[in-house]
Amino acid sequence: xxxxxxxxxxxxxxxxxxxxxxxxxxxxxxxxxxxxxxxxxxxxxxxxxxxxxxxxxxxxxxxxxxxxxxxxxxxxxxxxxxxxxxxxxxxxxxxxxxxxxxxxxxxxxxxxxxxxxxxxxxxxxxxxxxxxxxxxxxxxxxxxxxxxxxxxxxxxxxxxxxxxxxxxxxxxxxxxxxxxxxxxxxxxxxxxxxxxxxxxxxxxxxxxxxxxxxxxxxxxxxxxxxxxxxxxxxxxxxxxxxxxxxxxxxxxxxxxxxxxxxxxxxxxxxxxxxxxxxxxxxxxxxxxxxxxxxxxxxxxxxxxxxxxxxxxxxxxxxxxxxxxxxxxxxxxxxxxxxxxxxxxxxxxxxxxxxxxxxxxxxxxxxxxxxxxxxxxxxxxxxxxxxxxxxxxxxxxxxxxxxxxxxxxxxxxxxxxxxxxxxxxxxxxxxxxxxxxxxxxxxxxxxxxxxxxxxxxxxxxxxxxxxxxxxxxxxxxxxxxxxxxxxxxxxxxxxxxxxxxxxxxxxxxxxxxxx
Numbered sequence: 001x002x003x004x005x006x007x008x009x010x011x012x013x014x015x016x017x018x019x020x021x022x023x024x025x026x027x028x029x030x031x032x033x034x035x036x037x038x039x040x041x042x043x044x045x046x047x048x049x050x051x052x053x054x055x056x057x058x059x060x061x062x063x064x065x066x067x068x069x070x071x072x073x074x075x076x077x078x079x080x081x082x083x084x085x086x087x088x089x090x091x092x093x094x095x096x097x098x099x100x101x102x103x104x105x106x107x108x109x110x111x112x113x114x115x116x117x118x119x120x121x122x123x124x125x126x127x128x129x130x131x132x133x134x135x136x137x138x139x140x141x142x143x144x145x146x147x148x149x150x151x152x153x154x155x156x157x158x159x160x161x162x163x164x165x166x167x168x169x170x171x172x173x174x175x176x177x178x179x180x181x182x183x184x185x186x187x188x189x190x191x192x193x194x195x196x197x198x199x200x201x202x203x204x205x206x207x208x209x210x211x212x213x214x215x216x217x218x219x220x221x222x223x224x225x226x227x228x229x230x231x232x233x234x235x236x237x238x239x240x241x242x243x244x245x246x247x248x249x250x251x252x253x254x255x256x257x258x259x260x261x262x263x264x265x266x267x268x269x270x271x272x273x274x275x276x277x278x279x280x281x282x283x284x285x286x287x288x289x290x291x292x293x294x295x296x297x298x299x300x301x302x303x304x305x306x307x308x309x310x311x312x313x314x315x316x317x318x319x320x321x322x323x324x325x326x327x328x329x330x331x332x333x334x335x336x337x338x339x340x341x342x343x344x345x346x347x348x349x350x351x352x353x354x355x356x357x358x359x360x361x362x363x364x365x366x367x368x369x370x371x372x373x374x375x376x377x378x379x380x381x382x383x384x385x386x387x388x389x390x391x392x393x394x395x396x397x398x399x400x401x402x403x404x405x406x407x408x409x410x411x412x413x414x415x416x417x418x419x420x421x422x423x424x425x426x427x428x429x430x431x432x433x434x435x436x437x438x439x440x441x442x443x444x445x446x447x448x449x450x451x452x453x454x455x456x457x458x459x460x461x462x463x464x465x466x467x468x469x470x471x472x473x474x475x476x477x478x479x480x481x482x483x484x485x486x487x488x489x490x491x492x493x494x495x496x497x498x499x500x501x502x503x504x505x506x507x508x509x510x511x512x513x514x
Contacts, residue, residue: 035118103139158183241292266463
């Protein structure tokens, strides 16, 4: 709590101000106690008006006794509360500090009816059916995805999941994994998570809506598709749609090609995984939306932050990992689609910032509303006046040379240095048909197709391991390591961080191969 000029900081999700204790209409403040206990805790300050000005209480001891009595009589179960008197100058105020509860939901009880409340912004609102179900699960230390169903696992197949597991991990699948991963119960019933991974998924809310809009707003659509499938296929369909309707150009360097995509493929992949895992599946009629505009890609899913806070008010580097659907999250971890430590928000930003055409202010942004979570990726090749001219993109990329030691023998060729290439560079080209922004005038010895593939992999996913590259190319890990060693010796590739958890970085100003 902060006091400045006899004024408390403004009301927020964790604070509620009351000028005086309302004894006849106790619901007006007991609902806040219920809401704080059901979400992330908080405090009511008595003796403070709506503007945050401290006015004090006439009899704080009597008020404290009444508050304690009403909490015991009208709330079930009784939340853990502290009553703290605060002396400030000539005034006495009272803080009612409510801890986040573990026996949710905490109900307000009156006239034979029970109502649970949650905190949304600076208001205490009545729970809807989905929120109430989430509180019940929280209070029983269970999650929706772990709940068993009455569906026999023997009547369903997991062929898509098994094949994906083999492809991603390079290990053989065993049907015993279904139980150990929490998809099937010991008595052979599917869990809710299991229903989301079977081949013929029939869960109504397991859907994604994909739309490519014309321009910057939801006016006319170039393409719009709806997919209803298991989570593995939804991830694939979503990424395929995004790749089909985003662009990628490239610049010719002395002896290799440098890709300059509108977006980081891996960052968007992390974002879509995040939305499929952490969405609220108890919200019927809700689905994940992928909206592509000229200047951005937006991912939207049902379900706000699990702790009731707003992500836009948080430092994403300090947000603890809280999983709404731990069984689904663990399954995606087993498929090597995400890291178990829960660093997705940070990783999306870092992956975007590592692109050679990254511009400050284009970092992914996150926002929550009452029942939705938004992730926005900004087009790195789009400006206030539309698609950035080729010359400007060239200047931005070439300016990164200043970040690295200058090599007098190297000669980095800018793209867009001819009239013909500039005109071509302004065209809208799908990522599936890569576009060369400019042409080189002086040919250097090529580094080879395999080495070029490694550079392309690093641009797409800087965290990709040598083993994963080898699998995608179809060569041995040792062969990949030789190509990596060659790139490092040429000054094209560098490694940042540890072997596990580190990143590759393309150096824009390499030495030319002798």
